[in-house]
Amino acid sequence: MTGKPGNWSQRLVNWARIKSPWITIFNSGGCNACDIEILACLIPRFDVERFGILAKGSPRHADILLVTGPATLKQASRLRRVWEQMPEPKYVIAIGACGAEGGVFHGLYHVMDSVDSVIPVDVYVAGCPPRPDELINAVVTCLGLLAEDIAHGGKEWRQKKAPVSTDTVNPVGEVPV
Amino acid sequence: MSVLSEMLVNLLRKPFTILYPTEKVPIPDSFRGRVAITDEKCIGCSKCSLVCPPQAITMVANLREVEFKGKVLVRKKKPQVKVFRCIRCGLCQRHCPTGAIIVVPELSRTGTDREVVVT
Amino acid sequence: MIDPLTLNFVTETMKGFGTVEPAGKNRFRITTTPDRLRDAIMHVQAMLGCDRLITVSAVDNSRTLELHYHFTGQHRTVITIATGLSRDKPVLATLSDLLLPAGLYERQIHDLFGISFTGHPSLKKLVLNEDFPENEYPLRKDWKPAPGRSYGGTKERREPL
Amino acid sequence: MDPLLLFIYIFLFPGFLFLFAYALTFEYLDRRIAARMQHRVGPPFFQPFADLIKVLGKEVIDPDGVDRRIFDAAPLIALAAVMTAYLYIPIVGISPLAFEGDLVLVLYLLALPTILLFVLGWLSRNIFSAVGGVRAVTQLFIYEVPFFLALLAPALMAGTWSISGIMVWQQQHLWCLFLQPIGFVVALIGLQAKLERTPFDIPEAETEIVAGPWTELTGRRLALMHLARDASLVCGSALVAALFLGGPQVPWVISPAWLGWIVGFILFLVKTLAVLLILSSIKVATGRIRIDQLNRIGWKYITSAAIVQVAIVLAMNYWWVRA
Amino acid sequence: MTEVIIPIGPQHPALKEPVNFRVVADGEKIVRLELDLSYNHRGIEKAAEQRDFIRVLPLLERVCGICSHSHTTAFAKGIEEIMQLEIPPRAQYIRTIIAELERIHSHLLWLGVAGHEIGFNTLFMWTWRDREAVQDTLEEMSGNRVHYGMNEVGGVRCDLTPAQVRAALARLPLLEERVQKYVGMVNEEETMLLRFRGVGKMTKQEALAYGAVGPTARASGVACDARHEDPYLVYAEIPWEVVTDTHGDVYGRTCVRIGEIQESTKIVRYCLEHLPEGNIRVATPKTAPTGECLSRYEAPRGELVHFIRTNGTDKVERIDIRTPTLANWTSVAMCLTGQNIADIPVIVAAIDPCLSCTSRITVIDDREKKKNAITFDELRERSRARWHAEERS
Numbered sequence A: 001m002t003g004k005p006g007n008w009s010q011r012l013v014n015w016a017r018i019k020s021p022w023i024t025i026f027n028s029g030g031c032n033a034c035d036i037e038i039l040a041c042l043i044p045r046f047d048v049e050r051f052g053i054l055a056k057g058s059p060r061h062a063d064i065l066l067v068t069g070p071a072t073l074k075q076a077s078r079l080r081r082v083w084e085q086m087p088e089p090k091y092v093i094a095i096g097a098c099g100a101e102g103g104v105f106h107g108l109y110h111v112m113d114s115v116d117s118v119i120p121v122d123v124y125v126a127g128c129p130p131r132p133d134e135l136i137n138a139v140v141t142c143l144g145l146l147a148e149d150i151a152h153g154g155k156e157w158r159q160k161k162a163p164v165s166t167d168t169v170n171p172v173g174e175v176p177v
Numbered sequence B: 001m002s003v004l005s006e007m008l009v010n011l012l013r014k015p016f017t018i019l020y021p022t023e024k025v026p027i028p029d030s031f032r033g034r035v036a037i038t039d040e041k042c043i044g045c046s047k048c049s050l051v052c053p054p055q056a057i058t059m060v061a062n063l064r065e066v067e068f069k070g071k072v073l074v075r076k077k078k079p080q081v082k083v084f085r086c087i088r089c090g091l092c093q094r095h096c097p098t099g100a101i102i103v104v105p106e107l108s109r110t111g112t113d114r115e116v117v118v119t
Numbered sequence C: 001m002i003d004p005l006t007l008n009f010v011t012e013t014m015k016g017f018g019t020v021e022p023a024g025k026n027r028f029r030i031t032t033t034p035d036r037l038r039d040a041i042m043h044v045q046a047m048l049g050c051d052r053l054i055t056v057s058a059v060d061n062s063r064t065l066e067l068h069y070h071f072t073g074q075h076r077t078v079i080t081i082a083t084g085l086s087r088d089k090p091v092l093a094t095l096s097d098l099l100l101p102a103g104l105y106e107r108q109i110h111d112l113f114g115i116s117f118t119g120h121p122s123l124k125k126l127v128l129n130e131d132f133p134e135n136e137y138p139l140r141k142d143w144k145p146a147p148g149r150s151y152g153g154t155k156e157r158r159e160p161l
Numbered sequence D: 001m002d003p004l005l006l007f008i009y010i011f012l013f014p015g016f017l018f019l020f021a022y023a024l025t026f027e028y029l030d031r032r033i034a035a036r037m038q039h040r041v042g043p044p045f046f047q048p049f050a051d052l053i054k055v056l057g058k059e060v061i062d063p064d065g066v067d068r069r070i071f072d073a074a075p076l077i078a079l080a081a082v083m084t085a086y087l088y089i090p091i092v093g094i095s096p097l098a099f100e101g102d103l104v105l106v107l108y109l110l111a112l113p114t115i116l117l118f119v120l121g122w123l124s125r126n127i128f129s130a131v132g133g134v135r136a137v138t139q140l141f142i143y144e145v146p147f148f149l150a151l152l153a154p155a156l157m158a159g160t161w162s163i164s165g166i167m168v169w170q171q172q173h174l175w176c177l178f179l180q181p182i183g184f185v186v187a188l189i190g191l192q193a194k195l196e197r198t199p200f201d202i203p204e205a206e207t208e209i210v211a212g213p214w215t216e217l218t219g220r221r222l223a224l225m226h227l228a229r230d231a232s233l234v235c236g237s238a239l240v241a242a243l244f245l246g247g248p249q250v251p252w253v254i255s256p257a258w259l260g261w262i263v264g265f266i267l268f269l270v271k272t273l274a275v276l277l278i279l280s281s282i283k284v285a286t287g288r289i290r291i292d293q294l295n296r297i298g299w300k301y302i303t304s305a306a307i308v309q310v311a312i313v314l315a316m317n318y319w320w321v322r323a
Numbered sequence E: 001m002t003e004v005i006i007p008i009g010p011q012h013p014a015l016k017e018p019v020n021f022r023v024v025a026d027g028e029k030i031v032r033l034e035l036d037l038s039y040n041h042r043g044i045e046k047a048a049e050q051r052d053f054i055r056v057l058p059l060l061e062r063v064c065g066i067c068s069h070s071h072t073t074a075f076a077k078g079i080e081e082i083m084q085l086e087i088p089p090r091a092q093y094i095r096t097i098i099a100e101l102e103r104i105h106s107h108l109l110w111l112g113v114a115g116h117e118i119g120f121n122t123l124f125m126w127t128w129r130d131r132e133a134v135q136d137t138l139e140e141m142s143g144n145r146v147h148y149g150m151n152e153v154g155g156v157r158c159d160l161t162p163a164q165v166r167a168a169l170a171r172l173p174l175l176e177e178r179v180q181k182y183v184g185m186v187n188e189e190e191t192m193l194l195r196f197r198g199v200g201k202m203t204k205q206e207a208l209a210y211g212a213v214g215p216t217a218r219a220s221g222v223a224c225d226a227r228h229e230d231p232y233l234v235y236a237e238i239p240w241e242v243v244t245d246t247h248g249d250v251y252g253r254t255c256v257r258i259g260e261i262q263e264s265t266k267i268v269r270y271c272l273e274h275l276p277e278g279n280i281r282v283a284t285p286k287t288a289p290t291g292e293c294l295s296r297y298e299a300p301r302g303e304l305v306h307f308i309r310t311n312g313t314d315k316v317e318r319i320d321i322r323t324p325t326l327a328n329w330t331s332v333a334m335c336l337t338g339q340n341i342a343d344i345p346v347i348v349a350a351i352d353p354c355l356s357c358t359s360r361i362t363v364i365d366d367r368e369k370k371k372n373a374i375t376f377d378e379l380r381e382r383s384r385a386r387w388h389a390e391e392r393s
C-alpha cells in the first residue's frame, strides 16, 4: 500500500507511517548484547516512545524488523519466515557488526555471515553493540529512508537503483585462521 | 505502598529521559567508538590487520614516505577499516606501534551501504 | 565445611580404577578405561562425596577422543575422570540415567565429536542445524568446512530479486 | 428533539465524532500518565491518531483458512456495539435516546467486543489467538458477574433501570460513590478487567501468548478493534462516572440552559478523567495475575464484595430510602 | 479441553534470544514440555582453536552479551594458570570490580525482565533506569557499555584513573538506596508475590541432582558459589558472603539476586577503596606451554567453566565452555511440569537464561522418562497443522 503522495488521505497515511514506527526484535544468533541495548532504548533514559516507537511481540503488527546477530544456519529460515509474516510496508534494520558482516563471528562454520544474505536489509548500524543513541539514529535513518521511498512511490525504486548481489554460494569455507 | 509512592513522586518529577536528538547523551572519553587513522603516522606494518578479530582491516596498496623514530621509511600499504564490520575492540589501537590507528570516542555511522570504509 | 581431599586419600580410594594424578590447583585426574568408567563414577560419588557434576568435556587429541567428567562436592576438590575412545568407532554407554544433567552434555558431544552414547533416550541433532550433513563433526581436529559446500540453511537464502 | 439536533447529537457532538476524538485523547492520556509514572516522557499527543491511521493503511493479511467475512465483520460489529452503547450514556445532560432499562442494554453492548475477540481468536487458527480467546471468555465469566452486581446496586437504590434515572436520583440524594464505596471499587476493578488492562491483561499477555486474539489481526481490522477498545474505555469511565459520580448533572440550577449544559459537560470531562487516572494508576502499579488466581480472587473476594454491596443496598433501601 | 501444543519461540516476546519450546498443555496446565535451544550455535569453540590469545578474547567475550567479562576472565585466568603467571594485585582488583559491577547490572536486568514477564512493566522501567548508572560506570572504566574488553592474558587493558574511582564511588549510595526500595517492592507488591511465591519450586535434593547452579541453586539452599569453592581473583582476601535462601521458588531466586546486588555493591566499594597501586599487567610469553586447566568462575547466572587444553602454540588446542544456563536447563524442565502456562516465562526467566551461549540443548522430560519426539518445528505452520488435526479429532 505504498502510493504516490497525491490526495490528502494518502498524505495523511504517509505522515502517520513516519510518526508511528512499531518495531519487532529478532535475534538471529547474536550474543544478546545488541538485544539488551535495544531494550535499553525503551527505558526511561532514552524512551523511544517519544517517537511513537512501540516494541510489538507479533511481527504482524510491526513496521520495522530489528535483526541482531549474524544469522546462524539454524535461525536463517526462521528469520526469513518472520520477515514474510510482516505486512507491507516493512523495513529491516540489521544491528551491529554481526548483522552487517557477521562481526566477530565472520566466517564461522555455523553462520550465514550477514543478515543481508537472508532478507533484504535497509539500514545498517555499526558497533558491537551499538549504543542506544546509535540505535535511535538508525531508526531515524530508517524513517528518513521511508520518507524518501514514499516520495518516490515505494520501496522498489531503491532496489532498482542498486540491484542486490545475486550470490547464492554459502559463505562457509573461508574460515579465517 | 513503595510502588505507589514511587509512582506519584515520578509523576511530579522531571522525567529521567534524555531527549536524545536535541540533548546529547554524554560520551565518556574512554568510549571506544569510531576507528580513526592518521595517515601520516602509519608505517604500514600490518600489525593492526593481524590482530583485528573480525578481520575488518585490509591493507591496501599506498606508497608513501613516513617518518618513524627519526628515520624516513617508505611504506607500501596502508590499512582500510570496514566500518560496519569493526567490533570496536580497540585491539588495533593497542597493538599499533605508532598510534596511527585509534578508536575515538565518537559514534559510528548508520547507513544503507555496508561497504563503507575508513582509511 | 569439609577439608579438601588429598592426593593420598584419592589414590587410596580410587585404587583399581586407574592412575590418579594431580591436575592443577586442588584438582585430581583419574584416567580410566571406558568399561570401568561407570563404576569409577559411582565410586567417586559414593566414596569421595562428589555430588555435583560440573561438566563433561570432550577433547580430540588427534589419536583418541577423550572424555572428561568433572565432579565436585562439599570438599571443594575437583575430581576429573578421564577416559579415551577410539576415533574410528567411538561408542560409550550413556550415563544420563546416573547423572541427570549429563544427558544434555552427551547430546552436544554427539553432535560435535560424533561419539555415540548407547542407550541415550534421544540422541538427536542438538547443536547443529537440522540439515547439517551427517557424519561431519565440526570439533574434530581434522574437520574443515569444504569451500563451496553447503552446510544447510541455504535453502532459505535470499532469492535474487 | 428535532431531527437536525438528533443528527448532530448522534454523529457530531457528543456523538461519534466526539467519541473518537475523546477515545484517542484517552489513550494518549493513559499512555502519557503511565510514562510519567515510570519516570519517562511518553508519546506525543498525536500518537494514538498516528497509530490509528498508520495501522489503517497497512496491508491486511488473511491467516490461512479463515473466513474473511467474519474477520472483516467482527471488528466492525465490536466498534458499532460500543458506539451504540455510548449513545445511551449521558454526556451533556440526559441522553435523548434514554429509555427505562437502557443500563441493561449498555452492559450487554459493552460485553460484545470481548465475545467478538473470542470469536476472532478462535477463528484465527493460531494457537496464541485461540488460547487468548479462551482466556478472554473465561475472564469474561469471572468479572462480568461482580461488575453487573456492582452496577446493579445503584439501580436498586434508585429504583430505576435507566442510567439517566439513576443520575437524577443521585442529584436528589447523594453520589453513589459515598453510598456504595465497595460497589465503586468493584466496578472499577470490573472495568479494568473488561478492558483487559493489567493486572487483567491475561488474554493478551505479551510474554506468554504474543498478543492473544490480536496476534493475527492486521491493517484496518487491528485499527478498528483498537478503536473499539479505546471507545469502550471512554464508555466504561463515562458509565462509572454516571452511576457513581453523578455524571454530567450540575448540582445547582444554572440558567440559561446551554450554560448548564456546558458546565455539565465539563463536569463529565473531569469525572471521566478522574476515573481514567485511577485506572491508569492500577495499570502502572501492578503486574499481571494468572487466570487461576483471577478465578479464585474473582469469585472469592470480588464477587462476594459485590454481593455484600447489593445486600447493604437492599438493607439501606428498607431502612433509609423508603423511610 | 483437549491437549494443545503451544510453540514458544524461536522468536517470542518473552525471550529475546531464540529458544524453542513446545509446551503441551491441558487447558492452562503444562503436561510436559519439549525444548529445543540450539538456535544460537555459531561455532565459537572451533573458532577459538584457530585464533591466537589476543584475538580469541574478543570472540569469547561475545559468547554472551551479559556476562562478557565472565568469559574473558575465566579464559585469561585459565591461560595464566597454565603459563604460571601471577598477575599484579591492581589488575586483580580491577577485574573484580568489573566482575561485580557486571553482576549488579545483570541482576538488575534480570529483575526488570522478571517484572516484564509478569506484565509489571513499571518495574522493568525502574530497574533498567537504575541499571544505567552501572552501565555508565562500566562504560567510563572500560570504554564500552557491554563488551568491556577489559581483560587480556596477563592483566587488564586499561587502568582506573582516580577520577573514575571517585565517580564510581559516588554512584554507589544511590544504587544502594534504590536496591533497598526494590527489596520493599518485591515484598509488598501483591501481584508480584502472587506470581513469584510457590512457583517453580525446587528442593535442595532436586537442585543437586539436576545440577542447578548459581542463584537457582542458592535459592534452594545449596551454598555453591565458585567464588567460595575455588577462590580466584581477590575473593579469598576480601570480606563477602555467599547469599542463600530457602524458599526454592521464583521468590527465593529473586531474594537471592537482590541480596547479591547488595553484596556486590559492598565488594565494589571495598575494592575501589582498597585499590592497590602498581602495574596493571605483566609481560606474557606469546605461547603457552602444554597443559590443561579447568577454570571455574562464578558468573552472574552461576558457575561458568572453561576447560582449556594448550599444546605449546599460541592457540588453544581445545576449549570447552560450560555455561551456567546450560547447567540450569535440566532443572527448568523439571520445574515446569505441572505448572501453569502463564508461569512459563517467569520460571524460565527465573534461571535468567541467556541463551546465546547455551543454545544447544533439547531437554527431555526426565521425570517421566518419556521420549519426546523433537521434530523440526515449522513454528507457526506446524502448530497450525496440529491445531487443525486436533480440532478434527
Ligand code: SF4
Pocket: A054, A055, A056, A057, D206, D207, E013, E014, E116
Ligand atoms: S514483551 Fe514488551 S517489554 Fe518485552 S520485549 Fe516485547 S516489547 Fe519489550
Ligand code: SF4
Pocket: A030, A031, A032, A033, A034, A068, A069, A070, A095, A096, A097, A098, A099, A103, A104, A127, A128, A129, A130, B087, E062, E065
Ligand atoms: S554485533 Fe556484537 S554485540 Fe551485537 S550481537 Fe553481534 S557480537 Fe553481539
Ligand code: SF4
Pocket: B035, B048, B051, B052, B053, B054, B055, B056, B057, B081, B085, B086, B087, B088, B089, B090, B091, B092, B093, B103
Ligand atoms: S577496533 Fe577491533 S575490530 Fe575495529 S578495526 Fe580495530 S581491531 Fe579491528
Ligand code: SF4
Pocket: B041, B042, B043, B044, B045, B046, B047, B048, B049, B078, B079, B095, B096, B097, B098, B099, B100, B101
Ligand atoms: S595503523 Fe599502525 S599497526 Fe596498522 S599498519 Fe599502520 S602503523 Fe601498523
Ligand code: SF4
Pocket: C127, E040, E041, E042, E043, E044, E045, E046, E063, E321, E356, E357, E358, E359, E360
Ligand atoms: S553452543 Fe555456543 S559456545 Fe558452544 S560452540 Fe556453539 S556458539 Fe560456541
Ligand code: SF4
Pocket: A030, A031, A032, A033, E062, E063, E064, E065, E066, E067, E068, E323, E325, E353, E354, E355, E356, E357, E358
Ligand atoms: S548466556 Fe546468553 S546472554 Fe549470556 S553471553 Fe551467553 S548468549 Fe549472551
Ligand code: SF4
Pocket: E063, E064, E065, E066, E067, E068, E070, E071, E299, E300, E301, E304, E323, E324, E325, E326, E353, E354, E355, E356, E357, E358
Ligand atoms: S550463562 Fe549467561 S551470563 Fe553466563 S556466560 Fe552464558 S550468557 Fe553469559
Ligand code: SF4
Pocket: A032, A035, E014, E015, E016, E017, E066, E109, E110, E113, E349, E352, E353, E354, E355
Ligand atoms: S534474560 Fe536472556 S532472554 Fe531474558 S531478556 Fe535477558 S538476555 Fe533476553
